[in-house]
Amino acid sequence: xxDDSMEGMEVDxxxxxxxxxxxxxxxxxxxxxxxxxLGGATSxxxxxxxxxxxxxxxFGAIFNLDVYAMISINCIERFSxxxxxxxxxxxxxxxxxxxxxxxxxxxxxxxxxxxPEKVRNMVWSKLMLLVFIIYPSLCGxxxxxxxxxxxxxxWWMIADLSLECYTTEWLEQAMIALAGILCFPIGVPxxxxxxxxxxxxxxxxxxxxxxxxxxxxMRYEQTYWYWEITEMLRKFTLCGVIIFIASGTMMxxxxxxxxxxxxxxxxxxxxxxxxxxDDNLQTAALTANFLTLVTTILIKEKALIKKYxxxxxxxxxxxxxxxxxxxxxMVMATALYALVKDTIPTMIEExxxxxxxxxxxxxxxxxxxxxxxxxxxxxxxAKLAAMNKADTEPKQSGQDSLAKDDPAPPVSAPLENKEExxxxxxxxxxxxxxxxxxxxxxxxxxxxxLEQLCCNLGYRLELDLNxxxxxxxxxxxxxxxxxxxxxxxxxxxxxxxxxxxx
Numbered sequence: 001x002x003d004d005s006m007e008g009m010e011v012d013x014x015x016x017x018x019x020x021x022x023x024x025x026x027x028x029x030x031x032x033x034x035x036x037x038l039g040g041a042t043s044x045x046x047x048x049x050x051x052x053x054x055x056x057x058x059f060g061a062i063f064n065l066d067v068y069a070m071i072s073i074n075c076i077e078r079f080s081x082x083x084x085x086x087x088x089x090x091x092x093x094x095x096x097x098x099x100x101x102x103x104x105x106x107x108x109x110x111x112x113x114x115x116p117e118k119v120r121n122m123v124w125s126k127l128m129l130l131v132f133i134i135y136p137s138l139c140g141x142x143x144x145x146x147x148x149x150x151x152x153x154x155w156w157m158i159a160d161l162s163l164e165c166y167t168t169e170w171l172e173q174a175m176i177a178l179a180g181i182l183c184f185p186i187g188v189p190x191x192x193x194x195x196x197x198x199x200x201x202x203x204x205x206x207x208x209x210x211x212x213x214x215x216x217x218m219r220y221e222q223t224y225w226y227w228e229i230t231e232m233l234r235k236f237t238l239c240g241v242i243i244f245i246a247s248g249t250m251m252x253x254x255x256x257x258x259x260x261x262x263x264x265x266x267x268x269x270x271x272x273x274x275x276x277x278d279d280n281l282q283t284a285a286l287t288a289n290f291l292t293l294v295t296t297i298l299i300k301e302k303a304l305i306k307k308y309x310x311x312x313x314x315x316x317x318x319x320x321x322x323x324x325x326x327x328x329x330m331v332m333a334t335a336l337y338a339l340v341k342d343t344i345p346t347m348i349e350e351x352x353x354x355x356x357x358x359x360x361x362x363x364x365x366x367x368x369x370x371x372x373x374x375x376x377x378x379x380x381x382a383k384l385a386a387m388n389k390a391d392t393e394p395k396q397s398g399q400d401s402l403a404k405d406d407p408a409p410p411v412s413a414p415l416e417n418k419e420e421x422x423x424x425x426x427x428x429x430x431x432x433x434x435x436x437x438x439x440x441x442x443x444x445x446x447x448x449x450l451e452q453l454c455c456n457l458g459y460r461l462e463l464d465l466n467x468x469x470x471x472x473x474x475x476x477x478x479x480x481x482x483x484x485x486x487x488x489x490x491x492x493x494x495x496x497x498x499x500x501x502x
Contacts (some may be wrong), residue, residue, distance in 0.1 A: 040239025139240035
């Protein structure tokens with residue numbers, strides 16, 4: 001019965017019932033996408049940013065899982081593009097293998113603790129997260145194999161000028177890269193779209209499906225369930241395809257600016273995220289990406305001047321560097337604003353609700369322990385009284401013959417027992433009424449309080465009640481009287497008439 005009463009305790013999980021941890025992960029995902037594209041476009045356009053901003057771009061390599069860029073591994077040991085290609089293609093295989101091993105271990109050793117279905121959901125969701133992280137870097141590395149340049153009568157790979165194109169070795173690597181392109185830069189978006197399109201009827205209604213694949217669609221409005229595919233297209237274009245557009249020329253920069261403006265316009269028009277804070281953060285990220293691409297024209301202009309006039313001053317002005325820092329840090333500032341304004345307060349509110357529920361459970365357990373002690377004490381007292389009565393019976397044997405002529409015991413004895421029972425019932429009702437008068441108004445003024453009070457009284461008084469019957473009775477009360485404000489005397493009369501006298 002106590003379990004039934006605990007089920008009635010509701011916990012406010014925050015505005016709109018959203019999970020604050022999911023809100024935080026969605027905002028981190030948008031920030032990560034921004035730095036992924038920033039780092040990928042820098043590599044595709046072959047840009048050298050000024051020192052401070054260059055450090056921020058290098059920091060973005062974390063979100064691409066680019067170990068080579070994060071620790072400048074070429075300074076330790078030089079790896080050719082082919083070695084990097086093989087390494088990057090090995091990553092998805094290792095991820096899938098690792099997830100498979102994790103699943104098998106969890107099923108074998110943790111099946112009694114974690115349901116297998118929950119393990120499968122977790123494995124799929126983490127797999128989608130890792131695919132999201134490595135996707136931009138895979139696009140850049142795989143496509144760079146096909147970008148070659150004619151130098152002194154031979155074709156050399158732009159990404160690694162030590163490797164000659166169109167040789168037997170290059171052909172082998174090109175076939176490997178082609179298979180990788182079909183599987184990842186092209187295959188992953190097609191697979192995601194097909195998966196979501198074939199399951200449109202249960203995207204937002206099937207908990208199992210959303211637990212597995214919700215990472216790629218749950219934060220968008222239901223109309224725009226496919227929008228993550230457009231994000232993949234943006235990354236594929238700016239981190240990979242752009243290397244084939246007149247590499248090293250102003251045309252390439254202009255094309256990248258047009259691409260950035262196109263996706264920014266799409267977002268402005270459709271605002272696909274379900275949460276306005278997510279829409280605002282994505283707007284800030286796409287705007288920063290567009291303005292950063294515009295600024296690349298200044299960098300390219302300085303490079304051209306240096307090419308034709310080596311003695312000219314080609315250092316970027318401090319204002320240009322400051323502009324780059326500000327527009328990109330605005331993305332972080334917008335993410336922090338979303339956290340402070342909505343996510344963190346919702347998280348605090350949710351976990352305070354859990355704390356309140358834990359305190360209530362602790363109080364209920366303390367009351368149950370105290371009542372158990374009282375019942376035990378009463379039992380011991382009754383047992384001692386019975387033993388004393390048994391000791392005095394032999395002394396009263398001489399009076400048995402006189403007792404035969406005595407009149408029958410008074411009829412008032414059952415009435416006295418009835419009064420004692422009513423007094424005990426009133427004592428329980430009074431004590432629990434005060435406990436569930438949560439606002440201290442001297443009344444029970446909500447149906448949650450009424451349900452919990454009835455459940456606990458039924459448990460304490462050992463009445464033959466069940467949650468279904470209590471719910472039905474309270475539903476009848478709610479139907480006839482939507483708002484209640486019962487004081488102790490009214491509730492006591494109602495409870496006795498409804499549950500005790502029947």
